[in-house]
Amino acid sequence: MKRLLALFSVWIVGLSALTEAKARVYIDVTSQNIRKLNIAIPDFLRLLGPKDAHVSLNRQIYEALAFDLGMSGYCNVQDKDTYIEKSSNLTGLQDTNLEDWRLIGTEMLVRGGLRLTSSMFEAEVRLIDISRGEAVLSKSYRGSQSQVRWVAHLMANDILERLTGERGAFDYQLVFSRRPTPRTKEVYMMDVDGAGAVALTRNGSLNLFPAVSPDGTRIAYTSYRHDNPDLYLMSLAKGTLVRILSHPGLNTTPAFYPDGRRLVVALTKDGNAELYEADLAGRLLRRLTHSFGEDISPTVSPDGGKVVFVSDRAGGLGLYELNLETLETRRLVPDMSYCTDPSYSPKGDRIVFSARQGGTFDIYSVQANGGGLLRHTFGEGRNEHPAVSPDGRLVAFDSTRDGVRQIYLLNLKTGDVMRVSRSRNEESQPAWRKR
Amino acid sequence: MLKRLFLATLVLMMGVALVNQEGCSRKPKGAEEEMVGVEKGRKVRRRPIGEDEYARRGVSPLQTVYFDFDRADIRPEMRTVLQRNAEWLRRHPRVKMSIEGNCDERGTEEYNMALGQRRAEAVKSYLVSLGIPSNRLSTISYGEERPADPGHGEAAWAKNRRADFSIVR
Numbered sequence: 001m002k003r004l005l006a007l008f009s010v011w012i013v014g015l016s017a018l019t020e021a022k023a024r025v026y027i028d029v030t031s032q033n034i035r036k037l038n039i040a041i042p043d044f045l046r047l048l049g050p051k052d053a054h055v056s057l058n059r060q061i062y063e064a065l066a067f068d069l070g071m072s073g074y075c076n077v078q079d080k081d082t083y084i085e086k087s088s089n090l091t092g093l094q095d096t097n098l099e100d101w102r103l104i105g106t107e108m109l110v111r112g113g114l115r116l117t118s119s120m121f122e123a124e125v126r127l128i129d130i131s132r133g134e135a136v137l138s139k140s141y142r143g144s145q146s147q148v149r150w151v152a153h154l155m156a157n158d159i160l161e162r163l164t165g166e167r168g169a170f171d172y173q174l175v176f177s178r179r180p181t182p183r184t185k186e187v188y189m190m191d192v193d194g195a196g197a198v199a200l201t202r203n204g205s206l207n208l209f210p211a212v213s214p215d216g217t218r219i220a221y222t223s224y225r226h227d228n229p230d231l232y233l234m235s236l237a238k239g240t241l242v243r244i245l246s247h248p249g250l251n252t253t254p255a256f257y258p259d260g261r262r263l264v265v266a267l268t269k270d271g272n273a274e275l276y277e278a279d280l281a282g283r284l285l286r287r288l289t290h291s292f293g294e295d296i297s298p299t300v301s302p303d304g305g306k307v308v309f310v311s312d313r314a315g316g317l318g319l320y321e322l323n324l325e326t327l328e329t330r331r332l333v334p335d336m337s338y339c340t341d342p343s344y345s346p347k348g349d350r351i352v353f354s355a356r357q358g359g360t361f362d363i364y365s366v367q368a369n370g371g372g373l374l375r376h377t378f379g380e381g382r383n384e385h386p387a388v389s390p391d392g393r394l395v396a397f398d399s400t401r402d403g404v405r406q407i408y409l410l411n412l413k414t415g416d417v418m419r420v421s422r423s424r425n426e427e428s429q430p431a432w433r434k435r
Numbered sequence: 436m437l438k439r440l441f442l443a444t445l446v447l448m449m450g451v452a453l454v455n456q457e458g459c460s461r462k463p464k465g466a467e468e469e470m471v472g473v474e475k476g477r478k479v480r481r482r483p484i485g486e487d488e489y490a491r492r493g494v495s496p497l498q499t500v501y502f503d504f505d506r507a508d509i510r511p512e513m514r515t516v517l518q519r520n521a522e523w524l525r526r527h528p529r530v531k532m533s534i535e536g537n538c539d540e541r542g543t544e545e546y547n548m549a550l551g552q553r554r555a556e557a558v559k560s561y562l563v564s565l566g567i568p569s570n571r572l573s574t575i576s577y578g579e580e581r582p583a584d585p586g587h588g589e590a591a592w593a594k595n596r597r598a599d600f601s602i603v604r
Contacts, residue, residue, distance in 0.1 A: 183581060206580055209545070228575060229548065249552050250576060253545050266549070273549040294549035310545070317546060340543040354543075384543065428544075 043087040049116025067193040068156030068170040073414035169391040179426040216434030220254035244282030332370035396430035497600035507553035521565040539592035551576030
């Protein structure tokens with residue numbers, strides 16, 4: 001218990017900002033054109049502290065920044081081998097040879113320095129516009145050295161905000177289900193770039209379908225630890241675990257309401273699977289669906305007015321929209337016969353889902369009204385369980401494209417796909433978690 | 436001849452079942468010690484009851500029931516299997532059974548959870564219709580999580596679309 005609490009009680013000691021008041025945005029996110037800025041991330045300068053710790057922190061910062069900025073779709077992270085300037089020759093953060101960067105086509109330079117003291121670190125970061133020859137963002141960060149990756153993800157969000165006017169979601173984490181042995185699945189959590197995976201459950205049974213509350217403090221999931229698929233609520237803030245639903249049969253596929261105080265779940269207590277609304281104590285507030293089919297896998301719209309779910313009521317698997325006021329349902333994308341795992345975008349304007357067409361599962365999306373179908377993956381392995389990021393730009397999903405099922409990120413605008421987890425064990429069912 | 440073949444099959448099946456049983460009771464070394472904390476809790480394990488040899492070994496002598504793709508209705512040839520299972524249950528009135536519904540991997544994990552539940556319930560209803568009291572039968576779905584055959588072809592899938600029986604106390 002103490003170990004777990006220690007993991008979650010970390011925080012950044014100080015976060016001081018010295019940003020230009022109003023500055024132009026470099027990339028118009030609303031534009032259909034994809035223009036990537038050439039960005040260089042040379043080694044951070046060692047301003048204070050031992051060399052080996054500096055090397056380790058510098059590497060971790062680079063890995064996180066390069067992943068985030070590359071995945072954002074707005075940056076082309078330049079290959080380190082092309083850099084002319086040598087960080088080791090520099091005397092301080094001011095000492096940048098602009099010509100060395102102009103020659104290799106760099107447009108933006110991340111210039112950073114590190115001061116290490118005992119278990120803490122301080123990072124000074126400047127984003128330098130090479131053509132103007134001046135810093136357009138200057139910020140310093142302090143934290144514990146064990147949290148350097150988290151801080152690096154915050155740096156990436158700050159840089160993206162400066163370039164595009166919108167923050168990224170790279171400081172979020174992914175909660176997912178891993179299969180450590182053939183007959184067990186446990187809930188895990190990792191950074192958005194796959195680093196720092198930790199087990200949240202270790203009970204040797206099946207732990208499935210994790211859903212995270214909007215504030216990131218609670219995780220609802222199905223566990224077989226007491227020989228029935230019951231629904232559990234884990235509080236990361238309090239370090240508690242409560243079995244909240246243990247009806248006979250399935251207590252499964254939870255989804256949080258935007259207010260974080262209620263859940264939609266699928267229960268088979270009245271025959272086949274139906275959707276119910278429950279509070280966090282497990283009290284059933286109302287039954288939401290009445291059908292002869294299995295009604296499962298709900299996602300609640302950001303305004304709390306609708307639920308999109310999966311049902312086999314008309315044969316195959318269809319996506320249905322449920323109006324939470326009238327409890328009327330209507331089918332979305334009726335011409336797709338096997339749809340699953342819907343996930344609302346944070347603005348509620350689109351629904352991302354997985355569908356089986358011609359034997360393979362791929363990621364698709366539609367407008368909330370069911371129109372404007374887009375396909376996002378193209379038959380590489382089996383692609384399922386999409387979850388839209390809180391900034392609406394990325395989709396986390398699982399795929400068998402490289403063999404064992406792993407977690408991937410998809411950039412909805414560029415179509416870029418990047419592998420996140422690198423485990424020998426099967427990993428699936430990702431959900432975003434606010435840190 | 437036929438009888439001998441049947442006996443041989445039965446012995447073979449029991450052997451396989453025993454091996455399986457051993458396979459699943461093995462748990463990762465130190466799993467309990469490594470528990471993170473929030474998950475520390477009671478470890479519930481099924482124990483065989485001492486009614487007879489089968490039960491002592493924790494091995495269910497009941498035969499597995501197989502299903503068609505994406506179906507939960509009892510196939511005609513499976514009715515005789517269930518009748519034999521019901522006969523055994525009548526001869527061992529103190530034994531309680533858990534019916535475990537399973538699926539092949541082709542559907543989604545979420546849907547297969549529901550389908551497995553439906554299969555287990557279909558088997559239970561059939562046994563109840565044959566006179567077995569419903570309080571001796573419980574159901575659980577493992578969806579596609581516990582394949583009998585980890586392969587990826589129709590031969591494996593056919594073995595995985597099933598309802599197994601295990602003795603519970």
